[in-house]
Amino acid sequence: MDQASSSKAAGPGPALPSKLVKISGVLVSLTLTFLGLTAITFVISRVMPVDPVLAIVGDRASNEVYQQVYLQLGLDKPIYIQYLRYLGQLAEGDLGTSIMTAQPVIEDIKRFFPATLELATIATLLGIFIGVPMGVFAAVHQGRWPDHIVRVVALLGYSAPIFWLGLVALLVFYAKLGWVAGPGRLDVFYDGIIEPVSGILMLDAALARDWDIFYNALSHLILPASILGTFALAYIARMTRSFMLDQLSQEYILTARVKGIPESQVIWRHAFRNVLVQLITIIGLTYASLLEGSVLTETVFSWPGIGQYITNSLFNNDMNAVLGGTIVVGACFVGINMLSDLLYRLVDPRIR
Amino acid sequence: MSESPLLRVEDLHVSYNTPTGIVNAVSGVSFELGREKLGIVGESGSGKSQTGRAILGLTATGGQVRARRLEFDGTDLLHANARTMRHVRGGCISMIMQDPKYSLNPVMTIGAQIEEAFLVHRATSKTEARQRTLDMLRAVKIRAPERVYKAYPHEVSGGMGQRIMIAMMMIPEPDIIIADEPTSALDVTVQLQVLAVLDDMLSERGMGLIFISHDLNLVASFCDRILVMYGGKVVEECAAADLEQATHPYTRGLLNCLPSLDGAREELPVLLRDPAWLANSEASR
Numbered sequence: 001m002d003q004a005s006s007s008k009a010a011g012p013g014p015a016l017p018s019k020l021v022k023i024s025g026v027l028v029s030l031t032l033t034f035l036g037l038t039a040i041t042f043v044i045s046r047v048m049p050v051d052p053v054l055a056i057v058g059d060r061a062s063n064e065v066y067q068q069v070y071l072q073l074g075l076d077k078p079i080y081i082q083y084l085r086y087l088g089q090l091a092e093g094d095l096g097t098s099i100m101t102a103q104p105v106i107e108d109i110k111r112f113f114p115a116t117l118e119l120a121t122i123a124t125l126l127g128i129f130i131g132v133p134m135g136v137f138a139a140v141h142q143g144r145w146p147d148h149i150v151r152v153v154a155l156l157g158y159s160a161p162i163f164w165l166g167l168v169a170l171l172v173f174y175a176k177l178g179w180v181a182g183p184g185r186l187d188v189f190y191d192g193i194i195e196p197v198s199g200i201l202m203l204d205a206a207l208a209r210d211w212d213i214f215y216n217a218l219s220h221l222i223l224p225a226s227i228l229g230t231f232a233l234a235y236i237a238r239m240t241r242s243f244m245l246d247q248l249s250q251e252y253i254l255t256a257r258v259k260g261i262p263e264s265q266v267i268w269r270h271a272f273r274n275v276l277v278q279l280i281t282i283i284g285l286t287y288a289s290l291l292e293g294s295v296l297t298e299t300v301f302s303w304p305g306i307g308q309y310i311t312n313s314l315f316n317n318d319m320n321a322v323l324g325g326t327i328v329v330g331a332c333f334v335g336i337n338m339l340s341d342l343l344y345r346l347v348d349p350r351i352r
Numbered sequence: 353m354s355e356s357p358l359l360r361v362e363d364l365h366v367s368y369n370t371p372t373g374i375v376n377a378v379s380g381v382s383f384e385l386g387r388e389k390l391g392i393v394g395e396s397g398s399g400k401s402q403t404g405r406a407i408l409g410l411t412a413t414g415g416q417v418r419a420r421r422l423e424f425d426g427t428d429l430l431h432a433n434a435r436t437m438r439h440v441r442g443g444c445i446s447m448i449m450q451d452p453k454y455s456l457n458p459v460m461t462i463g464a465q466i467e468e469a470f471l472v473h474r475a476t477s478k479t480e481a482r483q484r485t486l487d488m489l490r491a492v493k494i495r496a497p498e499r500v501y502k503a504y505p506h507e508v509s510g511g512m513g514q515r516i517m518i519a520m521m522m523i524p525e526p527d528i529i530i531a532d533e534p535t536s537a538l539d540v541t542v543q544l545q546v547l548a549v550l551d552d553m554l555s556e557r558g559m560g561l562i563f564i565s566h567d568l569n570l571v572a573s574f575c576d577r578i579l580v581m582y583g584g585k586v587v588e589e590c591a592a593a594d595l596e597q598a599t600h601p602y603t604r605g606l607l608n609c610l611p612s613l614d615g616a617r618e619e620l621p622v623l624l625r626d627p628a629w630l631a632n633s634e635a636s637r
Contacts, residue, residue, distance in 0.1 A: 251454035257410055258449075259469040259520070260442030263434075273459050349459060349504040 030334065037330040038090065041323055042083050050317045055099050095327070096320035100313055105324035108309065113328060114199025115185060116305035119297070120290035122225040127232030128283060134233070135240025136275075140267060142245060150237060157234030166227045166300035173223060181219040183302035190216050224301040228294060232286050239282045240275065247271040277348045284340030291332045357384040358527055358560050359407070359445075362421035366402045366584075368414055377402040377415070379584040385528065389554070389561040391571030391592065394581035400564045403581075404530045407562075408445060409437045425527070443473040446521040447530040448550075451537035452513025456505035463501035466520045473524040488519040492549050511542035515549055522553055528560040536565070547574060568595075568606055580606075583630045602629055 053069045061069075074082055089096070095105035138150035174182045181187060185201055194201075194208045202221070205214035247253065248271050256270045257263075293307020306325055313321035345352050366378040378399040383390070392400045406417045409429060422430045424444055432440065449455035457465055466485045467478075474481075482501075489497035492515040505513060514534060521529060531550065535543040551574070554561055565571050571578055572595045580588040580603045588600040598604060605623040 251449060251451070252457045254410060255449055255455045255517075255520075256457070258408060258441055258447045260438045260440070260472050260524075261468065262438060262472075270457050270460070274457070277459065347459065349461075350506050 026338070030338070033334050034331075037334070038087060038327060039083065041326045041330070042086055043079070045319045045323045046079060046082070048317075048319065050319060052319055055317050055319075090327070095324035098313065098318055098321040098324075100316045100318045100321060105321050108321065109306070109324060109328050110199060112304055112306045112309040114196075114201075115303060116291060116293045116298075116307065118200045118202065118221065119225055119228060119303060119305060120287060120293075122221060123228035123232050123290055124283065124287045126225065126229030127236045127286060130229075131233040131236030132240050132279065135237040136244050136267065136272065138237070138241045139244030139248060147241075150241065154234040154238045154241075157230040158238065160230075161296075162227060162231060162294065163296045163300050165230065166224070166297055169223055169227055170300070180223050181216060183220075183300075185217065185220055185303065186213065187216055187220075224297050224303055227301075228290060228297050232290065235286060236279075236282060240279060243275045243278045244271060247274045250274075273347070277344065280340045280343050280347065284336050288333045288336040291336070292329050357386045358425055359385040360421055360423040361385075361403075361407065362419060364403065364406060364419040364422060365417070366399070366406050366411055367416050367418075368412075369416070370414075376584050378406065381581070381584070381586050383579055383586070383589070385560050385562065387527075387558050387560045388577060389563060389575040391563045391565065391575035391578045392581060393565060393568050393571050393578060395566060398581040399584040400581050401532050402584075404447060404532050404562060404564055407530065408441055408447060410441075439473070442469055442521070442524050442526065444526050445528045445530065446524070446526040447532060448514075448517050448521050448534045450533040452505065452508075452510060452517050453537070455517065456513060458505055460504075461501070462503055462505060462508070462516055466516070466523055469520050470523045484523060485519075488523045489516070491553065492516070492519045493545075494519075509542075510538050511546055514538060514542075514546045518546070518550055518553065522557070522559075525557065526559065528562065529554070530562045530564065532564045533566070534563075535570070536567075543570075569610065585630070587629060600629075601626060 052073060053066055053075065057065055057069050070076065074085055077085075093106060095109070097103065098105050098108055101108055134150050134153075138147040141147050170182065173179045190213050194204050194210055194213055197204050197207055201217040202214055205211070205217055248267075250271075253266060253271055256266045261270075291306075293305045293310065295307040295311050297303065298305040298308040306329065310322055310325040310329075312318075313325065361384070362382045364378055364381045365376065368375045368377060381399070381403055392403065394400045402411070402415075405411050406419075407422065407424075407429065409417075409432070411417050417430065419430055422428065424440060427436065427440065427444075429437070429440065456462070463482070463485055466488060467481045470476075470481050470484055471478075476484075486497045486501060489500055494500050494512065494515060500508065500512070500516070505516075508516065514537075517534075534550065535546055538546060547570075550561075553559075561575070563571060563575050572592045575592050578588075578590055578592050578595060579586050580598070580600065582602050588598055588603045590598055595603075596607070598607065602623075602625075605621070608621045609623055611620055
């Protein structure tokens with residue numbers, strides 16, 4: 001969606017330098033996307049049959065208190081005024097206060113989001129560095145046993161329920177073998193020792209040069225990241241395989257072979273560079289969807305991530321938290337889309 | 353070069369195992385090629401392109417190639433290992449493909465693609481390869497070689513793309529060029545330009561050419577010798593100049609289908625196929 005509108009806006013601009021037109025086009029589309037995102041989430045949160053006043057004051061409050069809070073929240077005003085007010089607060093970085101945690105939503109997100117960021121990033125990296133070579137390998141050996149193995153693995157990884165995989169993995173690697181640490185992000189006795197800088201525990205531990213904590217965090221992360229990574233890997237491997245098969249049957253591959261280029265170069269220099277163009281989109285989408293937080297994985301591994309946060313807030317009618325979380329996730333989505341758009345331009349000369 | 357031909361093809365068969373049975377794309381083609389221009393003419397499916405691919409060992413997966421003899425300058429192409437084949441491809445025998453829109457890598461610059469063809473076969477510096485590439489672009493009559501060097505395939509026209517293709521396939525100086533319908537994707541006006549470039553380069557370097565086409569007249573005017581293929585077999589072989597005296601009914605049929613400028617003709621004859629051509633083409637050869 002945002003790609004289409006940006007290219008439209010960045011169309012022929014005879015007088016202006018084209019770079020400026022492009023950048024302003026991207027900015028306009030970005031602003032519109034954000035307005036749309038906030039508008040939709042805001043309206044949904046307001047039409048929900050939840051009384052925000054009641055959620056704050058409780059059902060034993062007097063009518064007077066109720067009225068006071070009602071006016072304080074500006075609920076007597078029309079909804080577009082409320083929306084504009086919300087936008088104004090948003091511009092100041094104020095997402096409201098969470099009822100559940102009694103803290104500013106922004107503070108909650110600062111605590112929960114890095115956990116998801118950490119998990120999703122490692123999972124995506126696993127998916128890329130194992131899934132892409134797997135897919136290429138399968139495509140090159142199409143119809144022979146390496147291909148069959150990769151296809152079965154990819155199918156299993158894609159279709160096995162993630163909570164089941166997670167539980168079994170916990171049972172085997174944590175409970176029975178004791179190779180990795182259990183649920184949560186850190187062992188209890190390491191909790192709260194290092195000062196959170198980025199919120200990403202491994203990074204903070206490395207900055208503080210506390211390698212015990214670093215390894216403990218890693219040991220906790222490795223299982224959920226692998227489980228989530230399996231999912232990413234399966235998807236990326238499947239897509240890589242089919243993109244690669246498509247490119248390998250193209251005419252320019254025959255040209256490359258006619259030139260007498262070694263097969264490895266035919267695959268990586270010629271075919272893969274064309275696959276990369278398509279892969280960027282797939283990887284961006286995978287990463288974005290993992291950044292939404294995967295509630296199932298986070299629940300199984302007691303991982304205090306954004307997915308769990310939003311889900312719990314929803315169960316508790318904590319609309320400010322839901323709204324704040326959604327906007328952060330949406331912003332990530334838009335950001336990653338833009339980034340993959342940019343990379344796309346870098347890799348594919350045809351759309352520069 | 354002595355009298356012995358560069359390329360010797362004897363009784364070449366290419367067959368594909370398909371779910372519906374074995375399909376013989378080429379069945380028993382033989383010819384020899386020296387430093388001359390040989391045209392292979394035939395309709396689609398007659399096996400002319402498959403012959404060209406089989407020579408380079410680039411038959412599509414699932415295809416089987418058999419031959420009594422498939423030799424380039426003493427090298428057995430049928431039993432050569434992958435390394436030898438890579439040396440032969442590009443270095444000794446090269447192929448110009450049909451449509452530059454699809455046969456050039458869309459995300460690599462033209463310069464890089466031509467350079468690559470050179471560097472695989474010659475151990476030289478990058479600067480020399482670049483210089484050679486620019487010279488080659490000039491040789492195929494590209495006016496702004498510096499600009500085209502940095503351009504991507506989608507930024508050039510079809511005719512220019514095909515001249516780039518010619519430059520790319522000729523830069524390692526192979527002995528034989530296989531041109532597989534090199535002008536079919538181009539406008540008629542551009543066709544002649546590209547052919548002129550090809551002709552110049554061939555005679556300058558004394559290479560052998562296998563010109564694969566469905567255009568009988570084009571081949572007759574461009575080549576020295578003609579093979580006419582039908583149903584995977586060679587049904588007629590003659591010097592280009594003697595095409596008018598062709599004897600095989602298929603060739604005659606094709607010739608008769610073409611209207612000539614002089615002399616009025618009420619009705620053009622339609623080519624009537626005889627199933628017997630498939631069976632006893634050996635005899636007529």
